[in-house]
Amino acid sequence: MTPDLIAADEESIARAGELIARGLLVAFPTETVYGLGTDATNDRAVASIFEAKGRPSFNPLIVHLPDRQSADRFVHFNAEADKLAHAFWPGGLTLVLPRRRDCSLSLLVSAGLDTVALRVPAHKVAHALLLAARCPIAAPSANASGRISPTRAEHVLESLGQAASLKLILDGGPCAMGLESTVIGFPAAGPTLLRPGAIAREAIEAVLGRKLVDAAPLSGEAGRSSPGQLESHYAPEVAIRLNARDSRAGESVLGFGPDMPEVPGLNLSATGDLREAAAHLFSMLRELDAMGKPIAVMPIPETGLGEAINDRLRRAAAPRGKV
Ligand code: TXA
Ligand code: MG
DSSP states (O other): OOOEEEEOOHHHHHHHHHHHHTTOEEEEOOSSSOEEEEETTOHHHHHHHHHHHTOOTTSOOEEEOSSSGGGGGTBOOOHHHHHHHHHHOSSSEEEEEEBOTTOOSOGGGGTTOSEEEEEOOOOHHHHHHHHHHTSOEEOOBSSOTTSOOOSSHHHHHHHHTTOTTEEEEEEOOSOSSOSOOEEEEOOTTOSEEEEOOSSOHHHHHHHHTSOOEEOOOOOGGGGGGSGGGOSSOSOOSSOEEOSOSSOOTTOEEEEOSTTOOSSSEEESOTTOOHHHHHHHHHHHHHHHHHHTSOEEEOOOOSSTTHHHHHHHHHHHHSOSSOO
């Protein structure tokens, strides 16, 4: 049976909250991407997320909370994490922090690590759902493992429509940011950028008053300390060529800026606006993927949100089979 896809309103959110409290799966909108959520304190429920996504079980999940205060029950904050939560929550920032000894979150959300990733989403529907469910919600992006993250409810249906445990997809329209959250960890070396994302590095460094440490690009076994670093991750079916300054016969173009060539393709942002480009990235990749031709991607600057956009594009272009 395929899941119900229903516009998010008071009634559907209440129903979604009940499903989650019973340990079933619900897909819901956040300001970054759609999440596939369930009760983060329920081991069986969390296991069903891994099952539905076909995700390698060593990949830990983000736990969503309604507010900053709720986080103290689960993890130990440090002063810099506190500063970042104050500056960016609710919003597109995820903090990886040490679990408290009495942390009631399923050990599965940490996938064997002694830390847990937490985020307070800003989207009204996500917030209302957290209140309705009355439990922390574990939610990875609502796509099959290794595939493009969903920025619309229909993407979830395409990718996970066959997952038996997914009962309901709450439709909240397209995601405003369209890129997953930025993930920051706090190893001894200092605040570390584990995954570039919706909040630009520069904004985080401005709040901290110092540079972020870069997580080494990892793959394979070494990727286990931060599995989001695995190389091939956001994989369309077709081949992708980056930094393309021309288009070749048989390719479609993913453009950026005013100089889009007159060939089949889509432009992330005709005005060269990185925020707009981020919001369009995953849905345009899907559209071009469906055309079945290799994709030539025009150069995108590495500044601001460009860092996260280029990170996703490099993963989409990376050799397959590394996840
Ligand atoms: O925007 C987002 O972050 C979306 C929405 C739904 O909130 N969620 C999302 O979740 O992208 P997911 O599971 O697709 O990505 C979680 C990322 C992965 O890169 C994972 O490795 C990292 O967070 N992560 C989670 N827990 C971690 C931990 N304890 N230590 C290091 N990295 C962790
Ligand atoms: Mg994901």
